Amino acid sequence: MPITIAVAGKGGTGKTSLSGLIIHYLSKKGKGPVLAVDADANSNLNEVLGVEVETTLGDIREEIAQAELMTPSPIPAGMSKQDYAEIKFNSALAEMDDYDLLVMGRTQGHGCYCFVNGLLQTQVAKYAGGYTYTVVDNEAGMEHISRGVLPDVDIILLVSDCSRRGVQAVGRIAKLVESLDLKAKQVKLIINKAPDGQLSDGIKEEIALQELDLLAVVPMDELVYKYDTEGIPLVNLPEDAPVKVAVRDIIQKIHL
Ligand SMILES: Nc1ncnc2c1ncn2[C@@H]1O[C@H](COP(=O)(O)OP(=O)(O)O)[C@@H](O)[C@H]1O
Ligand SMILES: [Mg+2]
Structure with missing residues (x-):
């Protein structure tokens, strides 16, 4: 059964870093095929993965809009605009060595921003069945969830830093997920960047208040900061780096 995992939470909490490490782990383990989806308008998942992005759904949308204005039209005679658009949009899927x-x-x-949202929904729905795992790195906020862009998500990983506001933000997402009656079988909390991997009493209290299900605590990892500032992809971290160890643990706990 194909499994779709969505990673959500406030900005800067580590969604993209953790998404990238999860994608890397699943694909290197041969658990694939894996589809990696960067659903943030400010795309940067590729930086964590260490790959270049050639084109995006947004870029292609622009190209099609331009094509429609050109004379002579680049749309082959006899081809409908819709078929042309579909072929074009399919070209946004990039094949990497271990994942797409x-x-x-x-x-x-x-x-309109909601246009690419809708496009993403169509493309993900079309592809997801062909992959063992689809991992979606979301933008901050609840846009994709509230707009129903990800109706068939199986697992939602809510990421927060060690702040009450971070935990409150994911608490709101959890309530939204509940109210939307999404199919998600697991909605789990990950606290990231915990000093020494420890939770303060205040954070524990907030987690309880928000009635969140804590899956893992990922330590603040100095190496992550170092790699980031030096522009080295996080997937190149050593296997025993605390964040990588934590990601392996997360994957085991959710039985992937
Ligand atoms: N466990 C961690 N330890 C140290 N720094 C981290 C950790 N996780 C993420 N970061 C850093 O936090 C910043 C935000 O991470 P990012 O994954 O881009 O968050 P988001 O996608 O939620 O906005 C980045 O600079 C990243 O390197
Ligand atoms: Mg991000």
């Missing part, structure tokens, strides 16, 4: 990558991106200027 789909990047949402955004449209330039005044294009």
Whole structure:
């Protein structure tokens, strides 16, 4: 059965870092095929994975809009605009060595943001069945969840830092998920960047208040900071780096 995992939470909590490490682990373990989805308009999942992004759904949307204005039209005679668009959008799926990558991106200027949202939903729904795992790195906030972009998510990983506001933010997402009656079988909390891997009493209290199900505590890892500032992809961290060890533990706990 294909499994879709969505990673959500406040900005800067580590969604992209953890998504990238999860994708890396699953694909290196041969548990694939894995589809990596960057659903943040400010795409940067590829930086964690250490790959270049050639094009995004947003870019292609722009190209199609331009094509429609051109004379002579680049749309082959006899082909409907819709078929042309579909072929184009399919070209946004990039094949890497160990996984495929789909990047949402955004449209330039005044294009409606919800348009790429809808596109993403269509493309993910079309592809997800062909992969053992689909991992979706979300933008901050609840847009994709509230708009129903990810209706068939099996596992939602809520990521927070060690702040009450971070935990409150994911608490709101958890309540939204509940109210939308999504199919998600598991909605779990990950606390990231915990000093010495420990939770303070205040954070424990907030987790209880928000009635969140704590899956894992990922320690603050100095090496992550170092790699980040030096522009080295996080997937190149040594296998015994605390974040990598924590990600292996997360994957075991959710039985992937
Ligand atoms: N466990 C960690 N230890 C230290 N730094 C981390 C850790 N996880 C993430 N970071 C850093 O926090 C920042 C935000 O991470 P990112 O994954 O981009 O968050 P988000 O996608 O939620 O906005 C990045 O600079 C990243 O390197
Ligand atoms: Mg991010």
